[in-house]
Amino acid sequence: MKNVKKGHSCPVVCLDAGHCGKENRSPVASDFYESEVNWKLHNFLAERLEAYGISVRKTRKDQKTDMELTARGKQSKDADLFLSLHVNAAENANANYILGIHMVEDGCGEIDAQSKQVAELLANAVAAIMGAKPEVWTKRSSSDRDGNGYKDDYYGVLRGAHSVGTPGAIIEHGFYTNRAQAEFLLSDENLKKLAEAEAAALADWFGLQQKEQGSSLIGNPYKLELVSIRRGSRGAQVEALQALLICRGYSCGKSGIDGSLGPETESSLKQFQSAMGLDADGIAGPATMKALLGYR
Numbered sequence: 001m002k003n004v005k006k007g008h009s010c011p012v013v014c015l016d017a018g019h020c021g022k023e024n025r026s027p028v029a030s031d032f033y034e035s036e037v038n039w040k041l042h043n044f045l046a047e048r049l050e051a052y053g054i055s056v057r058k059t060r061k062d063q064k065t066d067m068e069l070t071a072r073g074k075q076s077k078d079a080d081l082f083l084s085l086h087v088n089a090a091e092n093a094n095a096n097y098i099l100g101i102h103m104v105e106d107g108c109g110e111i112d113a114q115s116k117q118v119a120e121l122l123a124n125a126v127a128a129i130m131g132a133k134p135e136v137w138t139k140r141s142s143s144d145r146d147g148n149g150y151k152d153d154y155y156g157v158l159r160g161a162h163s164v165g166t167p168g169a170i171i172e173h174g175f176y177t178n179r180a181q182a183e184f185l186l187s188d189e190n191l192k193k194l195a196e197a198e199a200a201a202l203a204d205w206f207g208l209q210q211k212e213q214g215s216s217l218i219g220n221p222y223k224l225e226l227v228s229i230r231r232g233s234r235g236a237q238v239e240a241l242q243a244l245l246i247c248r249g250y251s252c253g254k255s256g257i258d259g260s261l262g263p264e265t266e267s268s269l270k271q272f273q274s275a276m277g278l279d280a281d282g283i284a285g286p287a288t289m290k291a292l293l294g295y296r
């Protein structure tokens with residue numbers, strides 16, 4: 001693992017859904033409210049991060065509660081990373097770039113460097129899914145957005161995160177003033193693709209990916225107990241799950257142990273769960289993994 005604070009057994013990410021209630025309606029797609037899309041996306045991202053063994057904290061308990069910007073950033077105290085998820089707006093209806101924003105303060109080398117890396121890597125990951133160009137903006141903490149001589153609250157979330165020693169970034173997932181992008185973001189399937197791409201990029205940044213690929217987890221049940229895997233999960237944990245299912249006489253389809261949790265593996269997983277009297281939800285969490293490993 002890398003980019004985690006001392007004493008953490010897994011990375012901790014604080015997710016902020018940006019805005020609450022019904023805020024920022026799209027002028028070109030009337031069903032679209034930025035606040036609602038951000039909220040869904042942050043929930044999908046939380047699920048995917050947890051599947052990689054990353055612990056997630058959310059800044060707000062429910063979608064309707066408003067919370068001051070700096071306070072949201074400060075919710076990331078003791079976390080390894082703070083992320084605020086957004087969709088941009090512009091007067092130009094053709095604006096479509098993907099934006100990562102990070103903040104720099106003088107004399108905070110490591111936090112600032114990590115913030116920049118994350119802004120870049122997530123802008124790239126989102127851009128690849130949405131087929132648009134990535135951009136990264138570096139803002140000083142003293143940004144005066146409207147030129148009134150005062151620090152504005154626009155980047156308050158990042159200032160709040162920084163004040164508690166957590167690197168952070170704001171990610172703008174395209175523009176809701178752009179019809180094609182607003183429509184793209186109205187699809188849950190597309191939001192899930194974004195969540196998967198962002199989670200994979202972050203797992204890699206935390207050094208989790210390599211660990212999964214580099215070592216067999218079959219002989220390490222304690223490791224397996226740490227993560228929940230489900231439809232769409234990939235990697236060594238899925239290979240271990242498939243091997244255990246096959247050992248118990250369940251088929252994982254023609255491709256066998258392929259490290260990808262598809263419909264056939266999911267169906268076997270559900271059969272196994274119901275045979276064991278477990279919740280047949282197709283999600284291999286601690287109880288299912290223990291049962292597969294023969295724990296009682």
Ligand SMILES: [Zn+2]
Nearest residue numbers: 018034086087
């Ligand atoms: Zn926003």
